[in-house]
Amino acid sequence: MDLADLGAAVLADAYARGELSPVDVAEAVSRRIDDEEPRLNAFWSRDDPEDVHRAAHASAERWAGGRPLSVLDGMPVTLKENIARAGIPMPAGCAGVTPVVPAQDAPVTRRVLGAGMLVIGSTVMPDWGMLSSGHSSLHGQTFSPLDPSWSTGGSSSGAGAAAAAGYGPLHVGTDIGGSIRLPGTWLGLATLKPSAGRIPLQAPYLGRVAGPMARSAADCALLMRVLAGPDPVDWTSLPAQEIDWGTDALDPVGLRVGLWTSPGYGMPPEPETVAAVRRVADAIADAGAQVVEVGPWLEQEQLDGVDRFWRARSLADLARLSPDAQARVLPYVAEWARGAEGLSGTDVMDGYAAFAQVQARTVEAWARAGDPDLLLSPVAPCAAPPAQLPMPYPDEGRGMWHINFTMPWNMTGQPAGTVAAGAMPDGRPVGVQVVGRPFDDAGVLRTMAWWERARAA
Structure with missing residues (x-):
């Protein structure tokens, strides 16, 4: 297998054993990018390969001397363009703005550099992050490595394309309503929208998180070891906490698992999407979990x-x-x-009040379901829409109707991950969303890893 296709967990073990060098991995990733980037368009700013090569040599020396900075020392990683990197312009995917040029790194950037990781570049996003696709007035279109006729999802479109294409094993996206998880389901990835405050942000606001995007739950968990933890720049960050990020130990026996397939608002899910999620629910029930159906609780x-x-x-x-x-x-x-022109101040504030309504109703619904350990649902109502569409349902005011399964968890702050669950007859991936209790990020990742093993068995 090409080194660019190896996961972070495999590479970290090989680095520790002296069986692989970060230099060889960096060179393999660089070749992959050279081959694929002209057609994929995942990067806003690609770091100079010579600089990456030098950083890889420094990492190799640390591993050889038994002094790695972290378990992910020498691991390639990309960062979404709205994660500040000192001196790298941040245009938010929009050709109309004058890009902000940050003077300092965001907490995420500081952490990956402090861990000795190899930052390969900054990945693209659509205008202001407000599309679930790879369309951008500044960058043009980003294409799916799986099939250029399928949407990448968004707004972490470049990060998703980079992860699926093998631009290294680890990628960081951001999410306010599904922007990590939608590329996750449509590109067959493992992703995590972590608990609100788990990963510190440079500019926190309601619903926004940064999180890992990779090809396995174990790799997402490895990146969480580096990214999680408080930072004074983020006044919403959670206190320091010892968390076991291991993904091997999940015993489904006795778990209470909610199953939510009827959202009650937005677009109803396609039958194949529901069937894929039900296969996961059936598997965890067969392994000893108690699965309970959860009905709709939100309205249009x-x-x-x-x-x-x-x-x-x-x-x-x-x-x-x-x-x-x-x-x-x-x-x-x-x-x-x-479409907001002509709204009164009352109209706008009533819109803002909807966030609190989503929070309150979702927390109440979780309690009515018996405080489940986990909840399973579709990630989106559909598999990847056609690549030319800016949104899955762009017409008749339905632009946001596909975030009905993802958005509530941004409002409650609960962790929610995605992992591949099946495929449509034409091969488009279908993911399952795994939602955890408040702050149980590790439990979400262990469930995702359990399903990956069950699916492969």
């Missing part, structure tokens, strides 16, 4: 309120631009944002 008015507030926020971003700059914003995003 809550999703419409969230959409309305996000439109107003993006309209404010749009209005700050000159007319010429506004004309450079992706037309779909600009038109969507202008």
Whole structure:
């Protein structure tokens, strides 16, 4: 197997045994990027391969001397373009803005560099992160390595494409309503939207998290060892906590598992999507878990309120631009944002109040379900939509109707991961969303890893 296709857990063990060198891995990843990037378009800023090569040599020397900075020393990683890296412009995927050039690294960047990881580059995103696809007015289109006619998902589109293409084993995306998990399900990846505050952010706000995107739950868990923990720059970050990030030990016997397949708002899931999730539920039930059906608890008015507030926020971003700059914003995003024109202050605040309604109703529904250890659901109502679409359901005001399964957990802050569960008849991957109790990120990852083993058996 090409070294670019090896997972982080395999590479870390090989580094420790002296069987592989970070230099060889960096060279393999660089070759893969050279081969694939012209057609995929996953990078906003690719680091100089010579700089990466030098960093890999330094890592190899540390491993040889028994002084690695972490278990992930010498591991290639990419960061989404909205994760600050000192001196690297942050255009938020938009051709209309003047990019911010950060003077300092974000906490995520500091942590991966402090762990000796090899930052390969910054990955692309759509305009202001407000699309679930690979479309950007600045970057053009990012394509799926699985099939260029399938959407990558978004807004962590470049990170997802890089993970699926083998641009190293580890990637960091961000998520406010599904932006890590949607590329996860449509590209067949393992991903984690961690608990709110688990990974510190440079600019925290309601619902926003950064999290790992990889090809296995074990690799996501390894990256969490480096990324998790408080930082004073993020006033929302969780206190320091000793967490066992191992993914080998999950005994389903006695677990209470919720199964949520009828959202009650947004788009109803396609039958094949539900069937894939039910296969996972059946497998964990056969292994000794108690699976209970969970009915709808949210209504369309809550999703419409969230959409309305996000439109107003993006309209404010749009209005700050000159007319010429506004004309450079992706037309779909600009038109969507202008849907907030004419809203009163009361309308906008009622939209913001929908976030609290989602929180309260979701927490209440979790309690009614008997405080399950886990909840399983589709990630999205559909498999990857056609690549040319900016959203799975772009017309008739349904732009956000596909985040009905993912968005609630951004509001409650609960951890939610994705892992491949099956495929459509045409081969498009279908993932399952694994939601955990508050702060049980490790339990979500162990469940994902359990399913990976069960699926392979």
